[in-house]
Amino acid sequence: MSEARDQIFGDIRARLGRGRLDPAANAAAEERLNAHRRNLVPARAASLDHAGQVALFIAEAQAVDTTIARVANAGDVPGAVADFLSSQNLPARLVMTPDPKLDAIPWDARPMLELRRGRAEDSDAAGITGAFAAIAETGTLMLISGELTPTRNNFLPDTHIVVLRASEVVACYEDGWDRLRAAGAMPRTVNFITGPSRTGDIEQRLVLGAHGPRRLHIVLVDDAQSRE
Amino acid sequence: MEPTSHAFKANAHRALGDANLQRAMTMMRTGFPEKRAQAIARLPEFEALRDEGIAIKNHVIAHLDFYLERFEQNVVANGGKVHWCRTAQEARETVLALCRALDAKTVTKGKSMVGEEIAINDFLEKNGITPVETDLGEYIVQIRHEPPSHIIAPAVHLVKEQVADSFRATHTHLPHDRVLEEPRVMTDEARSVLRQKFLAADVGITGANFLIAETGSSIIVTNEGNGDLTQILPKAHIVLASLEKVVPTLEDASTMLRLLARSATGQEFSTYTTVSTGPRRATDTDGPGEYHVVILDNGRSALLGGEFQDMLRCIRCAACLNHCPVYGAIGGHAYGWVYSGPMGAVLTPTLIGIEEAGNLPNASTFCGRCESVCPMRIPLPKMMRQWREREFSKRLSPATQRWGLALWAFAAQRPALYRQVSALAARVLGFFGAGRGRFRALPLAGGWTDMRDMPAPEGKSFMTLWAERQRKTRRVS
Numbered sequence: 001m002s003e004a005r006d007q008i009f010g011d012i013r014a015r016l017g018r019g020r021l022d023p024a025a026n027a028a029a030e031e032r033l034n035a036h037r038r039n040l041v042p043a044r045a046a047s048l049d050h051a052g053q054v055a056l057f058i059a060e061a062q063a064v065d066t067t068i069a070r071v072a073n074a075g076d077v078p079g080a081v082a083d084f085l086s087s088q089n090l091p092a093r094l095v096m097t098p099d100p101k102l103d104a105i106p107w108d109a110r111p112m113l114e115l116r117r118g119r120a121e122d123s124d125a126a127g128i129t130g131a132f133a134a135i136a137e138t139g140t141l142m143l144i145s146g147e148l149t150p151t152r153n154n155f156l157p158d159t160h161i162v163v164l165r166a167s168e169v170v171a172c173y174e175d176g177w178d179r180l181r182a183a184g185a186m187p188r189t190v191n192f193i194t195g196p197s198r199t200g201d202i203e204q205r206l207v208l209g210a211h212g213p214r215r216l217h218i219v220l221v222d223d224a225q226s227r228e
Numbered sequence: 229m230e231p232t233s234h235a236f237k238a239n240a241h242r243a244l245g246d247a248n249l250q251r252a253m254t255m256m257r258t259g260f261p262e263k264r265a266q267a268i269a270r271l272p273e274f275e276a277l278r279d280e281g282i283a284i285k286n287h288v289i290a291h292l293d294f295y296l297e298r299f300e301q302n303v304v305a306n307g308g309k310v311h312w313c314r315t316a317q318e319a320r321e322t323v324l325a326l327c328r329a330l331d332a333k334t335v336t337k338g339k340s341m342v343g344e345e346i347a348i349n350d351f352l353e354k355n356g357i358t359p360v361e362t363d364l365g366e367y368i369v370q371i372r373h374e375p376p377s378h379i380i381a382p383a384v385h386l387v388k389e390q391v392a393d394s395f396r397a398t399h400t401h402l403p404h405d406r407v408l409e410e411p412r413v414m415t416d417e418a419r420s421v422l423r424q425k426f427l428a429a430d431v432g433i434t435g436a437n438f439l440i441a442e443t444g445s446s447i448i449v450t451n452e453g454n455g456d457l458t459q460i461l462p463k464a465h466i467v468l469a470s471l472e473k474v475v476p477t478l479e480d481a482s483t484m485l486r487l488l489a490r491s492a493t494g495q496e497f498s499t500y501t502t503v504s505t506g507p508r509r510a511t512d513t514d515g516p517g518e519y520h521v522v523i524l525d526n527g528r529s530a531l532l533g534g535e536f537q538d539m540l541r542c543i544r545c546a547a548c549l550n551h552c553p554v555y556g557a558i559g560g561h562a563y564g565w566v567y568s569g570p571m572g573a574v575l576t577p578t579l580i581g582i583e584e585a586g587n588l589p590n591a592s593t594f595c596g597r598c599e600s601v602c603p604m605r606i607p608l609p610k611m612m613r614q615w616r617e618r619e620f621s622k623r624l625s626p627a628t629q630r631w632g633l634a635l636w637a638f639a640a641q642r643p644a645l646y647r648q649v650s651a652l653a654a655r656v657l658g659f660f661g662a663g664r665g666r667f668r669a670l671p672l673a674g675g676w677t678d679m680r681d682m683p684a685p686e687g688k689s690f691m692t693l694w695a696e697r698q699r700k701t702r703r704v705s
Contacts, residue, residue: 005312008471008525012293015532021294029294032287033442033476039280039483042273060496119513122427138497147511151460155453173482186306186443188508188515189460192501197453200493201365201381202411203252203388204259210364210415211422212453212500 045136045171053136060139064195078110101130120153127157145189160213233564236587243558260550263494285541295441302444306506308519316346332430338455339363340435342468362454377560432458436469445505449498464518472540487603491545541604548598570598570608589615654685
């Protein structure tokens with residue numbers, strides 16, 4: 001297939017009326033690629049302080065059918081999870097990613113919550129994950145794959161509960177990319193999730209839970225950093 | 229698929245008489261445009277973002293070789309592989325070889341227009357591999373053995389009763405007399421059928437909305453999550469992408485994504501935007517073991533530097549379909565191939581030839597809505613006009629039309645003659661039409677009068693009236 005590759009690149013250059021980019025143009029393109037310059041970022045979120053961004057995140061997420069419970073600290077998370085499950089008449093059985101972010105939560109305080117730590121299977125009806133960040137601009141969660149954060153946990157269970165710290169809320173996607181670059185190498189998968197799964201493919205009528213979760217519930221923890 | 233674009237007129241005629249289609253299109257015509265207008269009203273920067281998106285695409289087009297090379301380097305650096313394909317045939321063979329190497333029996337698919345373009349499903353099936361479409365709309369048209377009729381809403385031409393019938397005919401393991409009236413119930417049924425397919429698939433194939441040169445990633449955007457289950461559960465993830473999908477950086481992709489969902493469905497952001505980079509990492513507990521990107525040219529590089537180059541900016545949002553009065557009247561199947569609506573009318577002749585698709589650029593009222601809603605401001609009406617000119621100069625248009633135009637051009641170049649002929653015609657038609665005020669039929673103009681009445685001229689021609697008026701004013705002054 002290298003013959004195909006050569007011909008495609010040859011055709012592109014011939015149609016553009018040049019050979020390979022000259023050194024100056026090449027350097028300019030290289031610079032553009034490595035500078036990660038931002039294009040226009042809408043003022044909607046970027047113009048707000050952090051508390052405003054958290055409030056915007058909540059409003060945008062709720063507008064696309066995400067439900068949110070806001071709690072004061074990690075100690076309140078198990079109760080909030082149990083309350084949500086009972087409000088939806090769901091069994092208190094959950095699969096939880098082995099994400100260390102979830103370790104500080106005193107799950108034992110609610111012994112009725114039956115937690116299995118690990119990778120989600122088809123039989124798991126509900127699951128809990130953390131998040132890498134959350135984007136205020138559109139009420140979007142940003143989750144990444146890794147050894148302790150398998151991607152399938154975001155999609156297989158019918159109910160997806162996300163424990164999000166307020167300090168993880170950023171203004172825009174670009175802030176998310178900055179955090180990701182600072183964290184190290186690009187993960188296999190980055191999931192931006194804006195509300196529960198949906199389809200309008202039959203007569204444009206909105207139905208939640210097409211293939212991914214039909215419920216997306218966020219327990220938002222007002223951690224110390226976000227109160228400063 | 230075998231194109232039927234040459235039979236556009238017959239296709240369109242049939243579509244106009246199809247009651248189910250007309251019911252479905254009525255729902256479609258209001259839904260999308262209203263949602264788009266609301267989303268854009270919420271974002272004051274939308275016009276400025278369009279300009280930036282266009283600048284990004286134009287920059288990429290001018291540096292396409294550079295960004296494709298960088299993309300490939302970074303895919304390889306992350307453990308993936310890029311396959312370059314000049315034609316649909318090469319792309320089909322490549323995908324088949326990858327599937328065979330993995331001994332694949334079933335393949336799940338996220339919705340991919342490039343997949344439709346290369347007709348991958350038929351090819352895999354002929355070679356003993358079962359492809360399963362997983363986007364709900366795409367699944368519905370697959371079990372009906374139909375092509376998609378819309379680039380983002382494949383089953384938009386159907387009403388729910390048709391979907392129910394197809395489910396009853398296909399899901400024979402379920403009781404035949406079950407109630408299937410609500411989209412909710414049908415969606416649940418498809419969900420449980422397809423969940424088993426996701427878990428059993430050996431290979432997952434998706435398209436790509438964007439490729440990112442900086443990281444060697446592909447991006448897909450879905451609302452259902454089907455594209456995610458398609459790529460994370462099987463042994464390999466194959467991405468089908470055409471070469472103009474590449475953008476430089478994650479920041480550039482973010483700008484494009486701000487335009488895409490709003491233009492397409494009127495959402496602020498699609499439910500799932502997924503960035504995939506290489507196969508699963510050594511320590512990952514899930515994800516595909518292999519990551520392949522099949523990059524298709526299929527005539528696109530030939531658009532560079534020519535009058536249709538701007539078409540390479542298209543991000544397949546379907547805003548032009550959603551706002552087109554012609555598409556809204558006849559739906560996508562009448563266009564006779566993979567791409568429909570205004571973008572299809574421009575792109576299809578570049579991919580399968582003006583000889584086959586010459587009718588498509590003629591199916592436009594030139595109302596200009598497509599260009600005005602296109603996030604990439606692609607001059608679609610201008611390009612359709614260019615196709616018409618090419619078609620005319622290649623002598624592909626019907627002889628009567630050519631002679632008519634030649635006759636008109638002869639007169640139009642001779643103003644005195646033109647005035648005499650038009651004044652005479654106005655008098656003659658005015659005389660014969662005076663009783664009714666309109667004509668139900670006219671010789672040589674059946675194409676017009678079959679569908680509507682021709683109003684009879686009420687008096688003199690414009691030029692005659694103008695000359696008289698000029699004389700009068702001169703006399704007064």
